[in-house]
Amino acid sequence: MFEILGRSPLFNGLESQQINTLIAKCPHQVKSFTKNEVLAYSGEVVDKAMIILSGRLQGEMVDFSGNNLKIEDLNAPQMVAPAFLYGAQGLFPVNLSASSDGKLLVIYRNDFTKLLTLDPRVLANFLNIISGKAQFLSRKITFLSFKTIKEKLAYFLLNRLKNNNMIIPINHNQKEVAELFGVARPSLARIIGDLESQGILKWERNQVTVLDLNALQSILK
Amino acid sequence: MFEILGRSPLFNGLESQQINTLIAKCPHQVKSFTKNEVLAYSGEVVDKAMIILSGRLQGEMVDFSGNNLKIEDLNAPQMVAPAFLYGAQGLFPVNLSASSDGKLLVIYRNDFTKLLTLDPRVLANFLNIISGKAQFLSRKITFLSFKTIKEKLAYFLLNRLKNNNMIIPINHNQKEVAELFGVARPSLARIIGDLESQGILKWERNQVTVLDLNALQSILK
DNA sequence: GATAAAGTGTAACAATTGTTACACTTTAAG
């Protein structure tokens, strides 16, 4: 168990022995789950920290018609929904079920809070985890706020410019970039063609050359 | 100062005297700022916690052309960018400047981490603050993921259904709802009219009646 | 009750993207 936990971001920087000592001071359970068992339903309160010790869980979004859409696999030593353990709306965002047999380390929220005070590294690690989630979501929102493919493409390219080097390596084909943007591949190709026609950029298979940086930037005004 | 901090969510549940004791144990500065002073630029590392004691700050998004768009006012006793203090990409998401003269409580990150270990209430409060941010952002992403106005409206209405009561009070006019969705008011009205024509709902000034719940739900398949 | 303001409904047209299809080009495999 402590070897697995040693690989968890929550205990980054700690040795197995140190993790052992910490966990021993903290009320916890090791809970087994069996394949297809439902561990939590969307909308339920998250009142305990859960770290996967073995096996696999899956998170499924339930739409308003009752259909399930699998959105994420969770393996050891991942922590389940860390950003929902605290906060006024700390409800499971998805249905959580088991894809296989396995084990969970379970620590109730108040006990987990105490665990965080026992070692500043664990505290900082947990703060890093949930802050990282928030920052990822923040960046995603920036991207989703762009309404046109042209804006998405401009943002994508401008974010990859380095040291005023106008040649941007791209190791995705057009289909993959389109999927990244959530748009249709031919539609993306159309916009690329438009920007090429306007002399703003030159798109090749593994690289893009920005020809008119000002024009590209002003797409995002 | 401690009266102001007593109103900060970070110190919720603590008396002024307790806050006084905690802060005294923690290296900190009280920094003054003057109107129009730039306190931080977008992209700079967030290495200290900053809590406004007096005055007002504003966060401005800088687009790629260098234009500033004011997005947020911050007053006492708010904390500046709490979700960016930890995490690998903990960079200021905006330019931060002063709208007036005022004062900030400044605590460097490592010292702030230690402060969090001194009182489990403060720790839980901070975890609540940044977890709440993540949860808010997560909900926003759900909404932004809807591509059509019909989907946005279905989600908006289904989220307001309570106790199988098909009458939903709406205390926004169409213009306000359209702004909430980030769409054009006539376009929203068009979709409302479409759904009314289909017998799915009846839209009145202060309320909406859901006439065909199944149809509304299946918009979100 | 009359008038003004605010809110709503709708039409015409423009802009953007999605979908489907297929031709062409490039890359990979044998």
Added chain:
DNA sequence: CTTAAAGTGTAACAATTGTTACACTTTATC
């Protein structure tokens, strides 16, 4: 080198939303 597979470019048409304008309805004010 040849063939097959993958990637790209483009067209035609459909779907959705935005913009502008204005008529109509409802609400607020005097």
